[in-house]
Amino acid sequence: MTSLLIEANNLSRYYGNHCAVDDISFTLAKGEVLGFLGPNGAGKTSTMQMLCGNLAPSSGQIKINGFDLLDSPQQAKQCLGYLPDTPPLYKELTVNEFLEYCAKLHKVSFREISNSIASAKSRCGLSDVAERLITNLSKGYQQRVGIAQAILHSPEVIVLDEPTVGLDPIQIKEIRSLIKDLGSEHGIILSTHILSEVQESCSHVQIINQGKLVFNESINNLNQRMNTSTIKVVTRKAINLDLLSNINGIISIELIDAASQYLIHHSTDINPTEQLAEIIVNSGCGLLELSPTKKSIEDIFIGLTTNKQADV
Amino acid sequence: MILTIAFRELKTLFLSPLAWSILAVLQLLLAYLFLTQIETFVSFQGRLANIDNAPGLTDIIVTPLFANASIILLLVTPLLTMRLVCEERRNKTLTLLLSAPLSSMEIILGKYLGILGLLMLIILLICLMPLSLLVGGELDYGKFICNIVALSLLVAAFSSLGLYLSCIASHPTIAAIGSFGLLLLLWILDWTAGVSGKSSEVFHYLSMLKHFQSIQSGLINTVDISYFLLFISTFLILSILRLENDRIQK
Numbered sequence: 001m002t003s004l005l006i007e008a009n010n011l012s013r014y015y016g017n018h019c020a021v022d023d024i025s026f027t028l029a030k031g032e033v034l035g036f037l038g039p040n041g042a043g044k045t046s047t048m049q050m051l052c053g054n055l056a057p058s059s060g061q062i063k064i065n066g067f068d069l070l071d072s073p074q075q076a077k078q079c080l081g082y083l084p085d086t087p088p089l090y091k092e093l094t095v096n097e098f099l100e101y102c103a104k105l106h107k108v109s110f111r112e113i114s115n116s117i118a119s120a121k122s123r124c125g126l127s128d129v130a131e132r133l134i135t136n137l138s139k140g141y142q143q144r145v146g147i148a149q150a151i152l153h154s155p156e157v158i159v160l161d162e163p164t165v166g167l168d169p170i171q172i173k174e175i176r177s178l179i180k181d182l183g184s185e186h187g188i189i190l191s192t193h194i195l196s197e198v199q200e201s202c203s204h205v206q207i208i209n210q211g212k213l214v215f216n217e218s219i220n221n222l223n224q225r226m227n228t229s230t231i232k233v234v235t236r237k238a239i240n241l242d243l244l245s246n247i248n249g250i251i252s253i254e255l256i257d258a259a260s261q262y263l264i265h266h267s268t269d270i271n272p273t274e275q276l277a278e279i280i281v282n283s284g285c286g287l288l289e290l291s292p293t294k295k296s297i298e299d300i301f302i303g304l305t306t307n308k309q310a311d312v
Numbered sequence: 313m314i315l316t317i318a319f320r321e322l323k324t325l326f327l328s329p330l331a332w333s334i335l336a337v338l339q340l341l342l343a344y345l346f347l348t349q350i351e352t353f354v355s356f357q358g359r360l361a362n363i364d365n366a367p368g369l370t371d372i373i374v375t376p377l378f379a380n381a382s383i384i385l386l387l388v389t390p391l392l393t394m395r396l397v398c399e400e401r402r403n404k405t406l407t408l409l410l411s412a413p414l415s416s417m418e419i420i421l422g423k424y425l426g427i428l429g430l431l432m433l434i435i436l437l438i439c440l441m442p443l444s445l446l447v448g449g450e451l452d453y454g455k456f457i458c459n460i461v462a463l464s465l466l467v468a469a470f471s472s473l474g475l476y477l478s479c480i481a482s483h484p485t486i487a488a489i490g491s492f493g494l495l496l497l498l499w500i501l502d503w504t505a506g507v508s509g510k511s512s513e514v515f516h517y518l519s520m521l522k523h524f525q526s527i528q529s530g531l532i533n534t535v536d537i538s539y540f541l542l543f544i545s546t547f548l549i550l551s552i553l554r555l556e557n558d559r560i561q562k
Contacts, residue, residue: 052411056559077413088408090320092327104316105412149408 004029004063005079005157005187006051011060013046013211020046021057022211028157028204033183035202035219036191043211044191045085048161051189052082065156078107081155085162087146091135095126095145098134099152106153120148123178139166147175151182158182160190164197176201199223230293231273233262236286243279247272263293313414317422321396322429331430334388338381339437345380346441349373370452374442375528378459381438382466382524385431386495389467392430393474394488396423397555398481406558416555420548424475431467435460455530462527465540466520470495472547479554495520 006028013021021043028034038044049055051062053069053076062069067076090098099117108116121127124144129137134145143166150158163179164172179201182188192198198205198219205222207215215222233239238260241253249270254263266272273290280287325331353372360366400406409419439460442451474491481487502519516522520543523536 052407054407054410054559074413074415077411080411082407082411084404084407084411086404088403088405090324090405091403092324097323101316101320102408102412105313105409105414107313107413 005065006189007061007063008047008051009061011047011050011057011062013043013050013055014058020211021050023060024208024211024213025060026206026213026216028187028189030156030187031184032204033179033188033190033202034204034206035198036189036206036208037193037195037198038191038208039193042208044208045161047208048082048159048189048191049084052080052084052159053077054082054084078153079156081150081153081158083146083150083158083160083163085165087142087149089134089142089145089149092133094133095121095130095137095148098145099148102149102152106155108153116152116154120152123151123181124148125174140168140171143167144171144175147178151186154186156186158186158188160188162192163190164192164194172197231264231266231276232289232291232293233264233276233280233287234289235260235262235280236288237284239280239283239285243283244276247275247279250276260288313418314422314425317409317414317419318425318429321423321426325392325426325430330392334392335434335437338384338388338434341384342377342381342438343441346373346377349376368452369445369449370442370455373445374451374456374459377438377441378463378528379525381435382463385434385463385467385470386499387492389431389470390474390477390488390491390495392427393471393478393491394481394484396427396475396478397551398478398484398487401558402483410559416552420475420479420551420555424472424548424551427471427475428468431471432464435463435467438463458530458532459528461532462524465527465537466524469520469540469543469547472544472551476547476551476554479551 004027006026008027009025011021011024012019024043024047026034036044036047046055050057051064051069053073056070062076064076065079067079069076090101093101096117099120100113103113103116121130124147126141126144126148129141134142137145143163147160147163150160160179164175167175176197179188179190183201183203190197190202199222202219204218205215206213239262244250244253244262244264249266249272251265251267254265255261256263264272264276273292277287277290280290350373353369356372397406400409442456445451470491473494474487477491477494478484478487481490498518498520500519500521501515502522517539523539526533526536
């Protein structure tokens, strides 16, 4: 048996002529939390729907825990827990009734039903509202019921589509720690367009744009990449840019505000800060600020996605 | 697994006022019709005694009662079936079923049996009325059972068509109107029988009313039974295919 929980090969999906997902391949192993990032309409949800058997791929193959999703869908889906972008809740049922129904649907054996419901409830903090009707719960709690439903049968693979949407900051924190917690025993895929979420809870990152996979690395590599540092310089008078661009290690200079603020991008190997300060002070432009800025994941994201658009 | 879905379907129906109100309204209407049939019987009773081979209690009360029930159920079934798949799709709860380890057949059969459960309960309640006649009279059990079989098959056919339209339609009301229209058309199809010549034989066969009345009259004929069974299985299979198609097109 292979240790890979998900193998997706060359997935494509067309809606009419529109290509929503274009030739995506990736894998997920146990203990990994894979973050799916992308702007709206990038194909995140389509990809997740394909993984969960809600949508047939136009071409490509999906294997879940070694079972092909098309050849043996029932075994494959048995290993899946899925929280779609809108949690699928029967609002006229109570939390307990709903979870019991889900447990039965996922063929949890009769004896284990109450155990699995109890553990899912305590993990998602639902024990206090167990007897309430889902329709009367707040959106945050409904989202938690959705998550509880996905982890109920302790599936090998958990797929969460934007799990923290609509939650307050405390709940988001709780959900993130829950995801981390679950990540140790399961394989998790989560999609989001909030980048800090990926930094916090994922071990791997994939960025999708316009249906194409533009970035697929572990989170450590991503953080390293982000260290292509940038220095922010603020001066009183405009600087002669030629002076600066001669400095060793500087890649590019970006004007951000009129003529007084600059972003200076340089490689991580050489730190030109000292030289930079010296030149600016000597030129008499009046150095007001010189600060290293850490490139956020947002920058990488925007860089990657807009570059791709420019190519197209 | 099929039963799990069926039970939830039934439970949901009874959690909302829908099932209760339908049961109440149906029972009220049919009880009134039942009463008028009894009155007719009482007023005819004297004359019936003089006729040889006169129609009995069952012919005068039970058969018309079930005929009336069939028309009322023709109106009511679309209302019950319209939500089956359509509303799940609108509320996005269908995803839960589609990503669970279930085949489309299990989903469709579960939903179908759920709604059939309610309809059978309605038929059971209708049956109680003729059974109350046992207090002072006697029933022709053969005909009584034929009536039950006829109504059950008819209702099962109604709901299979309703289920299919619920799979197709984007909005429950459209499903209701569509299935009501189609059912009514199938009901009145043989009205053309008198108008045109040979071509009407097809219509004759397709008409639900004909087959229903045939079984109701106490004639259990394979033609009629297979008509209903074919009808039901056709629409169930179409529903299953339609649900499969959802994954491909969307």
